[in-house]
Amino acid sequence: MVSCRKKIAALLSLAAGVWGAGYPQVELEIRDHLFTPSELVVPANTKVKLIVYNRDPTPEEFESYQLNREKVIIGGQRAIIFIGPLAPGEYPFFGEFNPKTAQGKVIAR
Numbered sequence: 001m002v003s004c005r006k007k008i009a010a011l012l013s014l015a016a017g018v019w020g021a022g023y024p025q026v027e028l029e030i031r032d033h034l035f036t037p038s039e040l041v042v043p044a045n046t047k048v049k050l051i052v053y054n055r056d057p058t059p060e061e062f063e064s065y066q067l068n069r070e071k072v073i074i075g076g077q078r079a080i081i082f083i084g085p086l087a088p089g090e091y092p093f094f095g096e097f098n099p100k101t102a103q104g105k106v107i108a109r
């Protein structure tokens with residue numbers, strides 16, 4: 001019984017260590033004020049872990065009205081943004097600091 005509890009505690013701390021594991025994961029990169037890929041396909045009706053890498057030296061803000069998300073990513077850093085579950089469809093996003101160039105969309109299908 002005691003060893004059983006210890007095992008469960010160990011498993012829980014392991015799960016906490018790999019926080020967000022178990023969700024489908026997609027990656028997005030910011031480089032030269034552009035998002036790559038500019039179209040991200042994700043499974044519909046599923047919570048998804050989005051990792052955004054900012055390869056530029058300047059900060060950028062991932063912003064999406066449709067996804068109801070905004071997050072500043074410092075230059076050279078990354079951010080984790082959970083999105084969804086999303087109904088099938090397209091959800092535009094942009095970089096608020098470079099809105100003319102940094103544009104893309106999440107496609108849930």
Ligand SMILES: [Cu+2]
Pocket residue numbers: 061063070096
């Ligand atoms: Cu904003």
